[in-house]
Amino acid sequence: MSTMVAPSESWSALGDFIRSQRQLARLSLRQLAELTSVSNPYLSQIERGLYRPSAQVLKSIAEALHLSAETMYAEAGLLDQRVDDAGATPRVEQAIRLDPGLSTEQKETLIQVYRGFLRAR
Amino acid sequence: MSTMVAPSESWSALGDFIRSQRQLARLSLRQLAELTSVSNPYLSQIERGLYRPSAQVLKSIAEALHLSAETMYAEAGLLDQRVDDAGATPRVEQAIRLDPGLSTEQKETLIQVYRGFLRAR
DNA sequence: AGCGGTTGCTTGGTAGACTTAGCGAAGTCA
C-alpha cells in the first residue's frame, strides 16, 4: 500500500519490453544505468510504465541493449508504422525539400511546377 | 536586448531546419501549431533552438510537414547515423521518375529544370 | 484617422521527466 500512480496502460507495454530485454542481457538496473548514464530509479520507473522516456533516453537504452533505435521508437509508438511504402506522402516534394543543392527559392518554384503538373493531368 | 538564453548551438540547427521546412510549406506558426496541436509559442521557441522538443512533438511536426519521422529524428540526432544511402543517386530525380502522377514528358521537363537549378548555383 | 486580422514573440505558470539520497529484502562470507 503506497502512493502509486496508475501505469497508464499503453506505456507499460514499452516498459515490459525494456525490462525483458534487460533481463535477457542479464543486466541489473544499476548496470544498465551505468551503461546508459540514466539513473537506476528512473529506469525502474520507466520499466513499470510510470513515465514516458524521452527519445534520447530511449536511444541510449537501445544502444546499451544492442537494439536499433528504430526498434525502440517503434515499440514506443514514436514511429509511424511503415513509413517507407510507396507514394503515400508526396515523395517528390520531400526529396526536393531535402536536397542540399538547391536554394530555398529554387525549391519553392520546383514544387510549384510539380504541383502544376499534377493538376494538369 | 532581453533576457534570452543561448540557443545551445547544436539544437538551433534542428530549429533552422524546421523553420525552413515550415516556410517552404508556406505555413505560419499558428497554422503549423494547429496541424500539430503544439502551441505556437512553443514552436517559435523550438525553431529558435531554445528547447529540445520531445520525440512525439517532432513526430507530429514531421507529419504536418510531410516529412518522414525518421528524417526528423535524424536531423535531431536522435537516430544513429543511419547511412541512409542516397548520397550516390540523386534522390530528387529518382522520386520524379517513380511518381505515378506525372506523364513521361512532365517527368523529363521537371528533371531538366532540376538539373538547370543545380547548375545555376 | 480608425478597424479587424495576421504575423512572430515574451511572460508566467504547470506538469512531468529525471536526479540524488536512502530504505528494506535477500544473498554471501566470516
Added chain:
DNA sequence: TGACTTCGCTAAGTCTACCAAGCAACCGCT
C-alpha cells in the same frame, strides 16, 4: 550472529518541456 554487497524500489527535490494569455508591429480595408 554479524558486516558487507547487491537487488529493486520510494521519497523528495530540480529542471525543462510545454501551454495560455497577451503584446507590438504589420497588413489591407473603409
